[in-house]
Amino acid sequence: MSYSDQFLSAIGVKSKKGLSSFAKLSGVPFNRLKYYNDNNILPSGKDLQLIIKAAEISELILKLKMGRLDIETLEFIQSHAVEISSLIEDSKSLSKNSGFDSCELALKTRLGKLYQGDCLNFFKIIKNDSVDLVFADPPFNLSKLYPSEIDDNLKTENYLKWCQIWIYECIRVLKPGGALFIWNLPKWNAVLTNYLESYLTFRHWIGVDIKYSLPISGRLYPSHYSLLYYVKGEKPNTFHPDRLPMHICPKCFGDLKDYGGYKDKMNPKGVNLTDVWTDIPPVRHAKYKRRNRANELSIKLLDRIIEMASNEGDLVLDPFGGSGTTYMAAELKKRKWIGCEIGPVDEIVGRFNLKTEERAILKSYREKLNALFPESVKINREKRGLWTCESVREREKTELVF
Numbered sequence: 001m002s003y004s005d006q007f008l009s010a011i012g013v014k015s016k017k018g019l020s021s022f023a024k025l026s027g028v029p030f031n032r033l034k035y036y037n038d039n040n041i042l043p044s045g046k047d048l049q050l051i052i053k054a055a056e057i058s059e060l061i062l063k064l065k066m067g068r069l070d071i072e073t074l075e076f077i078q079s080h081a082v083e084i085s086s087l088i089e090d091s092k093s094l095s096k097n098s099g100f101d102s103c104e105l106a107l108k109t110r111l112g113k114l115y116q117g118d119c120l121n122f123f124k125i126i127k128n129d130s131v132d133l134v135f136a137d138p139p140f141n142l143s144k145l146y147p148s149e150i151d152d153n154l155k156t157e158n159y160l161k162w163c164q165i166w167i168y169e170c171i172r173v174l175k176p177g178g179a180l181f182i183w184n185l186p187k188w189n190a191v192l193t194n195y196l197e198s199y200l201t202f203r204h205w206i207g208v209d210i211k212y213s214l215p216i217s218g219r220l221y222p223s224h225y226s227l228l229y230y231v232k233g234e235k236p237n238t239f240h241p242d243r244l245p246m247h248i249c250p251k252c253f254g255d256l257k258d259y260g261g262y263k264d265k266m267n268p269k270g271v272n273l274t275d276v277w278t279d280i281p282p283v284r285h286a287k288y289k290r291r292n293r294a295n296e297l298s299i300k301l302l303d304r305i306i307e308m309a310s311n312e313g314d315l316v317l318d319p320f321g322g323s324g325t326t327y328m329a330a331e332l333k334k335r336k337w338i339g340c341e342i343g344p345v346d347e348i349v350g351r352f353n354l355k356t357e358e359r360a361i362l363k364s365y366r367e368k369l370n371a372l373f374p375e376s377v378k379i380n381r382e383k384r385g386l387w388t389c390e391s392v393r394e395r396e397k398t399e400l401v402f
């Protein structure tokens with residue numbers, strides 16, 4: 001997974017042999033030139049001077065050819081927008097693809113519709129400004145084998161270009177005030193924010209603590225997924241985050257964390273949800289896993305997102321169905337839903353026969369929310385003489401009397 005040879009083309013090199021000659025000519029080591037090319041990184045300092053001299057190009061041409069534009073260059077483009085836009089429009093109309101491939105309705109439930117096909121075709125049937133919440137968990141371009149056999153090893157700029165296309169569609173169909181959540185590796189979401197910022201208002205980068213790869217020497221152990229949260233327009237139409245229970249020891253039920261020492265200030269409804277989520281389980285256990293070969297997310301994650309950013313009766317859209325976690329969560333939470341999956345959909349369809357089981361899983365998660373001490377914990381703390389919200393209030397009352 002690397003970029004196409006944009007750096008090589010900018011310096012006029014066509015082959016590995018050509019790069020060796022260029023290394024000798026410029027005095028910049030071969031491996032460093034290769035690094036600039038594979039990562040589409042602009043050279044700087046001495047390397048920059050040596051490279052532009054040997055290639056006989058300006059720094060600006062190098063930036064333009066590599067598609068790395070700084071604010072100064074963008075300002076120039078802005079001030080020549082009319083001339084430049086006509087050049088771009090001409091080239092776009094030449095490359096326009098007029099083909100229309102349909103996507104098929106694969107499942108209809110009381111509240112939702114699942115289509116099978118490419119999401120870019122699926123989006124053609126969705127009206128502007130019609131969706132309350134979009135959640136998207138695209139492939140991560142990690143050379144994974146999906147049941148759909150999609151190409152998960154695109155050149156970096158092609159993957160990002162594809163992401164921009166479906167993100168544009170997500171934004172188009174969102175209602176003003178609607179919310180967009182994108183689940184991806186930090187590496188990709190860090191770049192995609194730049195595009196999202198053009199259209200939407202940033203709310204949060206939520207770090208969801210789940211280890212997603214093995215430790216790699218010389219690197220930190222990758223331990224969080226990025227969940228981007230944006231809203232169309234200034235403010236969200238809906239925002240009611242769950243509150244979480246206090247961290248307590250599962251054996252002795254004692255406090256595990258100091259929340260500032262003010263027990264009387266703790267909200268009995270629970271602790272504020274932060275932008276770091278540490279309680280979302282990976283879906284590994286066969287009992288919970290609905291699909292053998294793809295990245296299935298925990299229904300707990302979708303429960304939290306749907307609860308936070310939509311109301312009953314709202315419309316939730318997910319363009320990358322996978323095992324249908326979003327659709328199941330939406331259906332159980334009485335939201336309308338619509339979605340699409342390019343690969344086989346039988347597992348999503350089959351999943352809707354397990355609604356009772358899924359409802360029980362969701363219920364077990366929800367029982368532990370929106371209370372500082374869920375009922376079973378409260379009983380155990382009382383038994384052990386540990387403080388509860390009620391005992392703190394009682395003590396306060398007594399102290400006031402005396």
Ligand SMILES: C[S@@+](CC[C@H](N)C(=O)[O-])C[C@H]1O[C@@H](n2cnc3c(N)ncnc32)[C@H](O)[C@@H]1O
Pocket residue numbers: 117118119120137138139140146147148150294295296297298319320321322323324325326340341342343
């Ligand atoms: C990471 S998985 C989604 C998993 C899902 N969130 C879940 O919890 O089960 C991404 C899915 O997107 C599907 N996909 C990839 N490209 C697609 C496209 N162009 N249109 C629709 N679905 C696509 C893949 O087949 C895969 O099932």
